[in-house]
Each structure stands twice: as structure tokens, then as C-alpha cells.
Amino acid sequence: MKGATFGEVFAVREFRVLFGSFVLLIAGDVIKMLALSVLVYARTGSAGLSAAAYMAGWLPFIVGGLFLLSLADRLAPRALMIAGELVRAVTCLVVAYAGLPVWGLLALVLVTGLFSPVFFAARAAMLPEVLPGDAFVLGRSVLNVASASAQIVGLAAGGAFLAVTGPSGALAVTAALSVVAAVVLRVGLPYRPGRTGGPDAPGWGGAVRETLRVNRRLIGDRPVRGLLLAGWLPCVCLAGAEAMVVPYLGGQGRAGVVLAAAAAGMAVGEFVVGRFAPPNLRERLSLPLAVLLGVPWVGFALAPGVGWAAVLAGLGAAGLAYQLGLQRRFVDAVPEEVRGQAFGLQSAGLMSGQAAGAALIGAVGEVTGPGTAIAAAGVGGVLVALALTGVLRPSPTPTPTP
Structure with missing residues (x-):
């Protein structure tokens, strides 16, 4: 393709x-x-x-x-x-x-x-x-x-x-x-x-009741649920790692360098994978890129200085391009008439998960120290990506029989 x-x-x-x-x-x-x-x-x-x-x-x-x-x-x-x-x-x-x-x-x-x-x-x-x-x-x-x-x-x-x-x-x-x-x-x-035809369309009910019904429908659909979890969980670990950068470096200025490197890594990863990887390759890259999202943060166990910390953060954030391999599959899996709610659920879960990840790794950091907590977030990211292998690795397209 x-x-x-x-x-x-x-x-x-x-x-x-x-x-x-x-x-x-x-x-x-x-x-x-x-x-x-x-x-x-x-x-x-x-x-x-x-x-x-x-x-x-x-x-x-x-x-x-x-x-x-x-x-x-x-x-x-x-x-x-x-x-x-x-x-x-x-x-x-x-x-x-x-x-x-x-x-x-x-x-x-x-x-x-x-x-x-x-x-x-x-x-x-x-x-x-x-x-x-x-x-x-x-x-x-x-x-x-x-x-x-x-x-x-x-x-x-x-x-x-x-x-x-x-x-x-x-x-x-x-x-x-x-x-x-x-x-x-x-x-x-x-x-x-x-998409649902306005307030006179059949099935128009209260917004809250309808939202709850469709959310249950989406989460109850196994392929959609798997793609939602694959979009959320690795990012939970990334958010936890980034939340510990300021206490790890002990200063907003040096932390800003590392967080800016992470933003740059994300932009480069999205650009390269989005532009130069063909669609089928992009989907096959979802698993290795999701693993990459966690691996570099494990290096914080070695207490890197600000320079190496920026390099590791940039490499890790580049793995966020794994989500590009899920986008087409998500659109195909979601019924068109509830596509808006599906994308909203995807975004709301991502926001909530990132907040939870920052809080969780923050609590770990209180006990173990920021560097160890960042490394733990990296390990968690790798384990989550491997646990989601069945979703992140797309099924091969069947070869048509003559």
C-alpha cells in the first residue's frame, strides 16, 4: 500500500x-x-x-x-x-x-x-x-x-x-x-x-445516558478495548517517568532541557515514522517502538547527568510514534456513528492515565528516590508493551487464494 x-x-x-x-x-x-x-x-x-x-x-x-x-x-x-x-x-x-x-x-x-x-x-x-x-x-x-x-x-x-x-x-x-x-x-x-442525525433521530436520549451506554459498548468490544489499552498504558509509564525529571535534576532549568529533548524526540519520531514508513511497516513497528518508549528510561538507574538524561529522554519519547500504527486500525474497528465519542474516550483515557501514572511514579519516587522511580517507570513500560504484544503486532493479512 x-x-x-x-x-x-x-x-x-x-x-x-x-x-x-x-x-x-x-x-x-x-x-x-x-x-x-x-x-x-x-x-x-x-x-x-x-x-x-x-x-x-x-x-x-x-x-x-x-x-x-x-x-x-x-x-x-x-x-x-x-x-x-x-x-x-x-x-x-x-x-x-x-x-x-x-x-x-x-x-x-x-x-x-x-x-x-x-x-x-x-x-x-x-x-x-x-x-x-x-x-x-x-x-x-x-x-x-x-x-x-x-x-x-x-x-x-x-x-x-x-x-x-x-x-x-x-x-x-x-x-x-x-x-x-x-x-x-x-x-x-x-x-x-x-453523525447521529440530530435531536429528532431515533434513539436520541439524554447526553449522559447515551455517553455511558456507548462507552460500555466500546469498552465491551474486544478489538476496540485492546486498541484503547494499547494507546493508554505505555503512555502511563512515560508520563510517570517525565513527572520525575524535575525532582531528579533538582532544578527547573536543567529539567527543562531534558523535557524539551523529550518533546523534540517525540516530534522527530512522529515525523520520520509518519512520513517515511509505508503503512504496513508502520503497523509492524508498533511493538518495537512501544518497547523503545520504556527502554531508555531504565538507564536512569545509572544516574546520568543532564546531557545523557536528555539523550535518553529524547530516544524514549521517539517511541511515541508507535501510536501511528494503531490509528487506521482504530478507525476501522469503531462504528462510524460513534466515531466522535470513540476518539473522545481515547483522549480522556489518555489524559486520566497520564495523571495516574505521574501520581503512581511520584509515590514510588518518595520511597526509592527519583532516579530509581524513573527506571521503574521504564521497566513498567517495557513490560506493558510486551503484555500488549497481541494488540501491538497486527495479524498478517491473509494471502488470497487463486
Whole structure:
């Protein structure tokens, strides 16, 4: 099977619109959470509340993923994505200028964040409709590379805006980026109806009830469940390892070098595998790349310095490209009418799993020390990948009989 090319992917107008708005979304979200964290710390002087503020934008993925994802298939995707941008813009402006108490700020971010999984799911489910076949996998690779790059740029830009305008000004910048993204989506994307046909379609019930029903259906389907677990569990171990980098190096500056190397490794791995590996090879690489995701972190048992730690982190994160070999199979395994919810469940489980992995390895680090905990996360990643061999190694395509 011939693989798609970047030229073919970017030749599709709708993908260019999704790509541009996605970069604005990721960069804006990074600036928003950084500014919110600084704002809370400036008002309270509490490092704990500041950290809670930084994580507040991601925690609602758990609740939203469990109870609201059916909306991603019921409602028109363009309208959902635009609504997500406008909700983000209004939230940022209220946080920046309404003078709410700290508990009010955090509550507002948590409540509005409940719908974030729905907005993300609408975008993810639209991609295979815009880019059919192997072009979808390459499109996911491009978005993953863009996500890593936008996070790095967002952190740098957020720091600059905070220094010049303060947290309120940085939040206003995020609001402006969200408005621009909303305009781009409205002008650039054609209307597409919801997959389930709207509120008058047969079987339309409460969003919560429908989300729970479809989640049970997806998790009860053995092939879908296997692909979900294969997408989640190795990343749980990676998140645990990365969470220990700051305490391992004892300084935010040196840790930033290692985490930036991990982001660069991820981008390179996604680019190389997505662009140069043909579709069949890409799927065969899923198992060795998932193993690679864990192996380099085991080297932290030898207490490497910042240079070697950066090399190991970059190599390990390059293994994240294993997920590209699962994407086509996931789309094929999921019923089209619940594709939005399936992608939302995939993302919500990944977010939840990463938080759990960071907490688990953090607890190990309290007992054994950061270096040993990182190595334990690496060993866990290797064992998880091997346990998932049956899913990560695709079944051979049967040879047609003459």
C-alpha cells in the first residue's frame, strides 16, 4: 500500500483549517494554564494552589469523558469547535478581569473545562472524514508534531507575555487567539451534520445516558478495548517517568532541557515514522517502538547527568510514534456513528492515565528516590508493551487464494 505524502495532506483545504486552528488552540491553552498558575500564586503565595491551577484545565477530561462525549456525534462538528473556542475566550477574559476570588477562578475553569473532551473529540473525529485512508494517519502525525512544537512555543511566548503584560494580559492574548481560531473555523470549514442525525433521530436520549451506554459498548468490544489499552498504558509509564525529571535534576532549568529533548524526540519520531514508513511497516513497528518508549528510561538507574538524561529522554519519547500504527486500525474497528465519542474516550483515557501514572511514579519516587522511580517507570513500560504484544503486532493479512 502506497503511503500518503505531506503535499497530499496539506493540499486538502479542510485539513489546513483544522491544522491552523489546532496550533492556535494548543499554544493558547499552554499560555492560559501558565498565566492562571502565576495569577493564583501571585494572589495566594501557595505553590500547591498554583500547581492545582495549572492542572485545572486537564482534570475535567475525566468527568467530561465519562458523561458528555455523546454530544460529539450528535451535534455539528464545526459548531462544536467554534463553541469551544468562544468558551475559552470568555473564560480567559472573566478570569483576567472580573476580579473573582481564587476559588471562583478555579471553579470557572473546571466547569467550563467539562466540555473540552467534546470539543477535542469533534475535531479528532472529523479528521478521517477530511483525510481518508493513509492520509488520515499522516495527518495525525502532523498534528502530533504540531502539538509538541506549539507547546514549546506556547511556553516561551507565555513567559514573554507574562514578563511584559502580567498574567491578565497573557490571558487576554489567549482569548484573542481563541477568537481568531473561531473565525478561521467558521470561514474555512463547510457545514457537516452530526453523525447521529440530530435531536429528532431515533434513539436520541439524554447526553449522559447515551455517553455511558456507548462507552460500555466500546469498552465491551474486544478489538476496540485492546486498541484503547494499547494507546493508554505505555503512555502511563512515560508520563510517570517525565513527572520525575524535575525532582531528579533538582532544578527547573536543567529539567527543562531534558523535557524539551523529550518533546523534540517525540516530534522527530512522529515525523520520520509518519512520513517515511509505508503503512504496513508502520503497523509492524508498533511493538518495537512501544518497547523503545520504556527502554531508555531504565538507564536512569545509572544516574546520568543532564546531557545523557536528555539523550535518553529524547530516544524514549521517539517511541511515541508507535501510536501511528494503531490509528487506521482504530478507525476501522469503531462504528462510524460513534466515531466522535470513540476518539473522545481515547483522549480522556489518555489524559486520566497520564495523571495516574505521574501520581503512581511520584509515590514510588518518595520511597526509592527519583532516579530509581524513573527506571521503574521504564521497566513498567517495557513490560506493558510486551503484555500488549497481541494488540501491538497486527495479524498478517491473509494471502488470497487463486
